[in-house]
Amino acid sequence: MEPPSNLAPHSTLNNLFNLTTTYRQDSDIMVPYGQISEKTGGSTTFKIPYKSxxxxxxxxxxxxxxxxxxxxxxxxxxxxxxxxxxxxxxxxxxxxxxxxxxxxxxxxxxxxxxxxxxxxxxxxxxxxxxxxxxxxxxxxxxxxxxxxxxxxxxxxxxxxxxxxxxxxxxxxxxxxxxxxxxxxxEHFVASSAYFGPEQACWACDHIRRNKNYRVVKDLNSWFWG
Missing domain, CATH: 3.40.50.11660 (Glycosyl transferase family 10, C-terminal domain)
Structure with a gap:
């Protein structure tokens, strides 16, 4: 969940992982820090909190x-x-x-x-x-x-x-x-991610729906390149 500039690359990570799951949109399993989703049910009126x-x-x-x-x-x-x-x-x-x-x-x-x-x-x-x-x-x-x-x-x-x-x-x-x-x-709500459980759930769902095999050969170039 950290960006490249906050992490050091490790050569031992290459030829090791089958899938990527990060905040990046080009990950196999993208897990953002939050999301905007369509509002379902209830009133469409949002009351702005009092501002001091x-x-x-x-x-x-x-x-x-x-x-x-x-x-x-x-x-x-x-x-x-x-x-x-x-x-x-x-x-x-x-x-x-x-x-x-x-x-x-x-x-x-x-x-x-x-x-x-x-x-x-x-x-x-x-x-x-x-x-x-x-x-x-x-x-x-x-x-x-x-x-x-x-x-x-x-x-x-x-x-x-x-x-x-x-x-x-x-x-x-x-x-x-x-x-x-x-x-x-009026139409959407914002939510935050729960790291750890959220990655696990999304990864399990991805694996259930995608049976193909692949390997990430050069993780360093992909993430730090």
């Missing part, structure tokens, strides 16, 4: 060389950001996490590494909890392969952190514009 904060960010692994850290340092010059996590000496308890995220109008869903398809719970949790994610990661096109384009804000859509900040301030002052980021909730 504008922009929030939880970080427990700080690295000044990360693109997300550098972008944050620029963005905070133009808009107030409520920061939490061990990196800011404000740890968040598990029982407080959902209430915190849902109380924010926007959440900085900034990935620690930029790789195709590496879109983590940092995106799916805010979506599930009724908060608009501001994403920094792969391209907007890549995000839109997995979630509706009007469900999030991408930093690449703006020429600078200052321009992004001005857009967030505009949405804060215009309720109708802000609500447009929730229109997808």
């Amino acid at each position: 904060k504008l922009v929030c960010w939880i970080v427990s692994r700080w690295n000044s060389n990360y693109k997300r850290s550098q972008y944050y340092e620029n963005l905070k010059q133009h808009i107030s950001i409520e920061t939490y996590g061990r990196s800011f000496n404000r740890p968040v308890r598990n029982e407080d996490y959902s209430d915190l995220i849902s109380s924010c109008k926007f959440y900085l869903s900034f990935e620690n590494s930029i790789h195709k398809d590496y879109i983590t719970e940092k995106l799916y949790n805010p979506l599930k909890l009724g908060t608009v994610p501001v994403v920094l990661g792969p391209t907007r096109k890549n995000y839109e392969e997995l979630i509706p384009g009007n469900a999030f804000i991408h930093v690449d859509d703006f020429s600078s952190p200052k321009e992004l900040a001005e857009h967030l301030k505009l949405l804060d002052q215009n309720e109708s514009l802000y609500r447009q980021y929730f229109t997808w909730r």
Whole structure:
């Protein structure tokens, strides 16, 4: 579930595995960090949670060389950001996490590494909890392969952190514009993955439906190449 830059290649992995199961779409068994699925039954009306904060960010692994850290340092010059996590000496308890995220109008869903398809719970949790994610990661096109384009804000859509900040301030002052980021909730819901059990279930289902044999000969080139 980690991207190539967070893992070291191992030559012993070659000619060993029959199938791949990762977050990547080109895996034999793709297990994303979350998903958008069609709403079934019940009311089509989604109530946006009460918002007491504008922009929030939880970080427990700080690295000044990360693109997300550098972008944050620029963005905070133009808009107030409520920061939490061990990196800011404000740890968040598990029982407080959902209430915190849902109380924010926007959440900085900034990935620690930029790789195709590496879109983590940092995106799916805010979506599930009724908060608009501001994403920094792969391209907007890549995000839109997995979630509706009007469900999030991408930093690449703006020429600078200052321009992004001005857009967030505009949405804060215009309720109708802000609500447009929730229109997808009329037909869809967001959910997070349960790692371990989810991979096992999806792998068992794949094997049941696919009886053909294959082997992944060069895993290093495929994943780290």
